[in-house]
Amino acid sequence: MRRFVIGRGRNFLNRSHQQNLLSSSSSHCQSRFLSSTSVIDSPSSSSMAPTSSPAITVDSLNPKVLKCEYAVRGEIVSIAQRLQQELQTNPGSHSFDEILSCNIGNPQSLGQQPITFFREVLALCDHPSILDRSETQGLFSADSIERAWQILDQIPGRATGAYSHSQGIKGLRDTIAAGIEARDGFPADPNDIFLTDGASPAVHMMMQLLIRSENDGILCPIPQYPLYSASIALHGGTLVPYYLDEATGWGLETSEVKKQLEAAKAKGITVRALVVINPGNPTGQVLAEENQRAIVDFCKKEGLVLLADEVYQENVYVPEKKFHSFKKVSRSMGYGEKDISLVSFQSVSKGYYGECGKRGGYMEVTGFSPEVREQIYKVASVNLCSNISGQILASLVMSPPKTLEDAFNSLEGITCNKAEGAMYLFPRIQLPEKAIKAAEAEKTVPDAFYCRRLLNATGIVLVPGSGFGQVPGTWHFRCTILPQEDKIPAIVTRLTDFHKSFMDKFRN
């Protein structure tokens, strides 16, 4: 490591200063090179012993800051870091030989590898000039090169180092909105998306908007991820706790929430919003859909903003539970923009991607007036925009590369079993009555009718299912999974476009 000798500084000093600075600089060198391998955080203290600045003491700081607590990086962490240093400098000094960090959701610090495709795309967007080089084809997958080009084409001037729109790059928001729509089955508007440096800044933004004084309360689950308590304290509001029921797997009972709401009102608190963390942190529960509907109804009835922390949506481990976004639940109940104010938070830090350090995330904001949205936009614009790599990652997370199987399963009327072996997919297509009649009029078997039209429109060659035999009244086609990796996106696109127009034409 290069050391920079403070040569030039001498010109400014007399000799006695020099001596003082030299000795303090060597102690700086000492402290500077201590333990750079620690994975655990702790407050760094300056190695020079500072005495109180005359002007600012801890007592004269903003009391909201003093009140705020964030235990995830608190005292235990400091002890852990000290223990780790002791283990390094003095092996065998404890009855254990390693520190096992089970304190924060930081997957990649514990050996989880990032998703190769995501990192390939990020690297290419960081240094787009290598996209034209032949060596790049050997180093990066065809998919990642294609996705990088797609993303770069959405960025004005392909300038990945420029500030973007304050809500994030428009094309990336389009992708995210499409991903939300694919996930939920309900439309999402890219103009409702605000890309942020992780989910935390988005939470702060909403707290800042909603809290006018300590008379404003925010309902929070207990136990909760302490970003909420910290943020409410920092913004001068009141946390109104509602207790999750440990006996019933940390269930959320609206009767409990109602009880806490009424108690707060009786104390003169105006409760403005309800925070729900699903899947739960620290509790790990996944809400049942029925429970979610009760929550949505509750917020609608009581006029509360529903703040849905959904960052663990890709971490569901039990077959009997499934993640349903609160947006999907609300829309499936027939509730729209006029009925419920809903903010959904998502992040790239969790899930199978675990990209905590990249600081990517967004909030999807629905059910607010244009005037309120303008204020949200204004607050977002003061910090210009979130980091571009995080924005790109958010779009990748919400729209990961699709397999052919995924593509088929996303088409109207088509379901496809997993290919566990061989070289084929054999999707089933539910052909509308109109299409079946049109096929009969052309004296063609319905699945061959479909395949012929597909071929003539797109050049894609499949084999009609009737060639293999199938349960009468069902229709299939066989598609190989063999095409070159770089051809698959084109196949998916053309197939999807064809299928949509086929269904538009023949839908009952």
Place this chain on the structure above:
Amino acid sequence: MRRFVIGRGRNFLNRSHQQNLLSSSSSHCQSRFLSSTSVIDSPSSSSMAPTSSPAITVDSLNPKVLKCEYAVRGEIVSIAQRLQQELQTNPGSHSFDEILSCNIGNPQSLGQQPITFFREVLALCDHPSILDRSETQGLFSADSIERAWQILDQIPGRATGAYSHSQGIKGLRDTIAAGIEARDGFPADPNDIFLTDGASPAVHMMMQLLIRSENDGILCPIPQYPLYSASIALHGGTLVPYYLDEATGWGLETSEVKKQLEAAKAKGITVRALVVINPGNPTGQVLAEENQRAIVDFCKKEGLVLLADEVYQENVYVPEKKFHSFKKVSRSMGYGEKDISLVSFQSVSKGYYGECGKRGGYMEVTGFSPEVREQIYKVASVNLCSNISGQILASLVMSPPKTLEDAFNSLEGITCNKAEGAMYLFPRIQLPEKAIKAAEAEKTVPDAFYCRRLLNATGIVLVPGSGFGQVPGTWHFRCTILPQEDKIPAIVTRLTDFHKSFMDKFRN
């Protein structure tokens, strides 16, 4: 672009809902794909016409948010975006054929290319698995590969996707502190560095800490970059303006500042800090060092925290001005931790690097008590950490690749003229009296004495200056600039280490 058909959503709905959603989703598609090429920002409005949410109206938002203004992305920008769209859809509709964005400091949106070395390092740190591949040697410079390895070795587990220490990765802070020291000639402590997503979050953090109520004031230059006014408003404080003098090149007169301070005090405002933007935004002035000393003395005397926005430190265009950090100025006046509370803000968004979208930056915090520093750390920890790419970029900006010439110039007692041609550097070395006497005792010319010791310690072969002739009493050596690019870092390191121990031994 793949389109995701909302196939699965049908399972949740009856037919009438389907019709409504289909028609709104196609209008969504329309609005979604409008103009993704705009470089200019404007508030996006949802294409669905939302009516007021019953709960939250603009009047019931936090009044501090309503009060806050940020004109850099205000009305003019909205008009500009509209005009740009008109030019795209209807060429010739105006008397100009392009929008010329001269509104924001966003260099890469106007064609400025990023620094290749920086982007190479970022790409390699995004996707470190390619470092072992042979194709990588052909695609990336040796310097960037070496620097990427160096950085990865400073990150626990080489996990560039993990959350880091809340102040930023320790090794990167070491590099930044070393860079500050090289720039200023005074020591910097990595524990004083807080890496943030651009400089703006750091400014917000300080405002949050310092402002208790509207009775707390912050002195700001008028004209100022409106982050300050916005942040003060958001945190409920009072902006106390001091006017820069346009007639004298936007000079900062401490008499004016004093006058405004007294006026504020008379109104019952406790003024807590002084913001200085140097070089100035929007004014473009660079303060004279003498002016800076007056400001430092003023802050010390009045017990004000000096908030030094120094993000344009690499943008100085006139030979008669030079950037001096307020830290350097303070330390050169003999003021230390006990004398002045100083926060210096730096960013990767400006300078010759212009990496606005990467959101990298830091604040260097000196002159506060340990208790206050703990609170600063706590606030930083609530948002976990800043984005890793931005952290890496900040370290690169503060420690760019050094030429051999830079390396020589940074050594104690050595100065080196620029190599304008040929293949050599001919640095001058001021040998201490002790070294000259030791050379004489060995019957060796002093510069040969130095070169011989260097060779024996490091294997580096130079030519003593006495071989070429030099002004009597001066000593030089000749060094070629020919070694392989990948050898130069090792040469610099070994030379630097040797020189330091030589000077430690022989210094007078």
